[in-house]
Amino acid sequence: EVHLVESGGGLVQPGGSLRLSCAASGFTFNIYAMTWVRQAPGKGLEWVSGISESGGRIYYADSVKGRFTFSRDNSKNTLYLQMNSLTAEDTAVYYCAKVGENNGDYWYFDVWGRGTLVTVSS
Amino acid sequence: EIVLTQSPATLSLSPGERATLSCRASQSVSSYLVWYQQKPGQAPRLLIYDAFKRASGIPARFSGSGSGTDFTLTISSLEPEDFVVYYCQQRSNWPLTFGGGTKVEIK
Numbered sequence: 001e002v003h004l005v006e007s008g009g010g011l012v013q014p015g016g017s018l019r020l021s022c023a024a025s026g027f028t029f030n031i032y033a034m035t036w037v038r039q040a041p042g043k044g045l046e047w048v049s050g051i052s053e054s055g056g057r058i059y060y061a062d063s064v065k066g067r068f069t070f071s072r073d074n075s076k077n078t079l080y081l082q083m084n085s086l087t088a089e090d091t092a093v094y095y096c097a098k099v100g101e102n103n104g105d106y107w108y109f110d111v112w113g114r115g116t117l118v119t120v121s122s
Numbered sequence: 123e124i125v126l127t128q129s130p131a132t133l134s135l136s137p138g139e140r141a142t143l144s145c146r147a148s149q150s151v152s153s154y155l156v157w158y159q160q161k162p163g164q165a166p167r168l169l170i171y172d173a174f175k176r177a178s179g180i181p182a183r184f185s186g187s188g189s190g191t192d193f194t195l196t197i198s199s200l201e202p203e204d205f206v207v208y209y210c211q212q213r214s215n216w217p218l219t220f221g222g223g224t225k226v227e228i229k
Binding site for chain 2: 035037044045046047050059060061062095097100105106107108109110112113114115
């Protein structure tokens with residue numbers, strides 16, 4: 001069965017940093033692009049970042065560009081989201097998700113993790 | 123950035139009724155429009171991709187239509203578990219964007 005499990009969330013002070021991880025299992029990880037999507041409490045979904053199968057292409061939302069770094073380790077079937085200079089506006093549940101098809105730019109998401117909560121507050 | 127506007131924000135209907143949800147894009151996204159369902163406390167679930175293609179395991183009462191800038195998600199006969207929130211997403215241009223959501227509530 002395909003599984004994505006996020007970890008690394010928690011409480012961090014404004015201006016601080018946090019690194020999220022997403023462990024994947026049940027599919028051939030290195031042939032699928034992946035993404036992070038977040039959801040602030042009581043709000044809608046916001047796309048954060050996407051990474052290609054090899055990690056050679058990475059895309060960011062303007063709201064996180066220059067502060068967040070998305071990476072992957074295909075030998076460990078794991079994604080990472082390094083988040084720096086955090087503000088209250090970054091408070092959200094962060095989901096990792098898998099794209100629906102390989103071998104192309106199929107940026108819709110058919111498998112999601114349960115999410116990890118990041119709270120930025122003093 | 124492509125802005126997706128979902129309407130209505132809230133849709134009040136009864137079980138068994140037909141639901142019609144709209145998603146309008148600020149510029150053409152061709153057929154690269156996706157629909158998700160989200161239940162409280164859960165991650166989103168893929169329903170429809172590329173405007174009309176039903177995802178694996180999705181009941182036939184869910185259907186999608188449209189192209190260009192105007193898209194519709196139709197639920198032919200609402201079941202009790204369908205009264206949740208629905209989001210559209212475009213994958214035509216970077217950055218990817220989501221609509222604000224439509225909540226389907228019991229009338």
